[in-house]
Amino acid sequence: MPGLYASTVTPNERRKNLREALTSNKIARLPGAFSPLVARMIQDAGFEGVYVSGAVVAADLALPDIGLTTLTEVALRSRQIARATDLPVLVDADTGFGEPMSAARTVSEFEDAGIAGCHFEDQVNPKRCGHLDGKEVVPTDLMVRRIKAAVNERRDENFVICARTDAAGVEGIDAAIERAKAYADAGADLIFTEALHKPEDFEKFRAATDVPLLANMTEFGKTELLSAQTLEDIGYNAVIYPVTTLRIAMGQVEDALGDIAETGTQTSWLDRMQHRSRLYEFLRYAEYNAFDQKVFTYSRENYES
Template sequence: MAGLFSSTVTPTERRRAFRDGLNSGRIQRMPGAFSPLVARAIQEAGFEGVYVSGAVVAADLALPDIGLTTLSEVAHRSSQIARVTDLPVLVDADTGFGEPMSAARTISELEDAGVAGCHLEDQVNPKRCGHLDGKEVVPVELMLRRITAAVNERRDDQFVICARTDAAGVEGIDAAIERAKAYADAGADLIFTEALHTPADFEKFRSAVDVPLLANMTEFGKSDLLSAGQLEELGFNAVIYPVTTLRIAMGQVEEALGEIAATGTQAGWVDRMQHRSRLYELLRYNEYNAFDQQVFTYSADSYQPTFTR
């Protein structure tokens, strides 16, 4: 991460690294980042990638995950996150923010944002959280048009287009498997199998589908919380933890605010906070100061502004 203001690893290099990781035999672990600073912490912790959750972008705007966020909001947050990390960034692009032509524009915008890939889902637009009941999925033919439009618009052939299917909770696992095969045939590089329940479900999906697979290990959802090692043994290629960092942060924030409201002081929380020195370390304060000292070389006495009449 040599650059102070942006990663020196190009988007294409990160996309290639993501593809290589998916085919490496080692599961790619991708925690969700609700801010650029969290993305930097994810890289420093040694993970293989960063995930940008649509539910988290919405929650950070105090909105529910029901398709209210816009492409520009998601692309902007994704660009901010991709800028600060060398890791591949995978983005939740919901249904493509519309129908096939909108899905094509989504690919263009997210390529420009510098991310490694995105996933499009087969829910009816506007969508619902994938682990809630009452979801609806579109006909296979419509999802194939979304994927085809996305593939045709892609300019960098390293950009990863992932197809998410929510059909397991609506039509059953067998139908979801058939959809996944069709989506792969249409050009999807990666399949996101949403809301499977047990290890047997994951194993059944893996044995039937011959493309890289992504698992969602979100808390309080339909799926058993399997470890990365378990998922790797089952043959899955990537795993996301979409809302984990936000839930941890907000849980601590609410608890601390309650205590401060009750006691009038944050003193009891000081030992549980990230220390200022660690925050400065993540922010790379020393490197910015060194850069500033190199370029800010004039003194007030020697600087003579030029005035024009």
């Protein structure tokens, strides 16, 4: 577990851990965290990393995922999440919050926030959710400039820069593969293959490239949901579940609020809640109390003397 106020695993070590995970024979699983507490629970459950989704940050602000959030908002939430876990944190940087110069600043801000890596996408700015129709992609050379700007600004060589291509749903999978190769040549460490439809698409992408690949297993989108083992067998190196924890939580909250509004009590939900004692375990109340009793020496008698 991390220290009481921050992780004892340095950002550099976490970046190395992510890179090692991407080159191992096991797929790295990164569930999305919509809060620091969820990130801590992801670590407790035994996953290899934490993902911060731009769609989730937007949704938590009651905004749609259409490029409305700012670098400041995303960096702040990412810093808070990275503080609460020892795991490497990969962050959705949308299109870089602007043009190539903005992508470079994004890397600088994320490095300062203790993030292990981020991904930039080749959509036009402002972007749309990757599993909606009506997406547009920028010319390959513009995305290459985004990547090169980000790579050139990187101070820690272990910070992972991932390039996401949305071209499969716009120009076709063959064009997306050619883009992925160009992005890897520009310095991207990892390629995010967005909105592929079926296992054969993932297999085709893997066969055509030799760079580490990331799959997105988001619900209710265009992609058939595949298990981590299936993706590992295909040869993918990482998988994210970007909105899963938020959807589970919000589904339960919506149902519970409706029930409380109708019945006037939450009693029927008690066995579906996380118990206070379990929450306190994740919040490490006992450790904070022990720390407080060790260092807090105030007494009225000492103060008045």
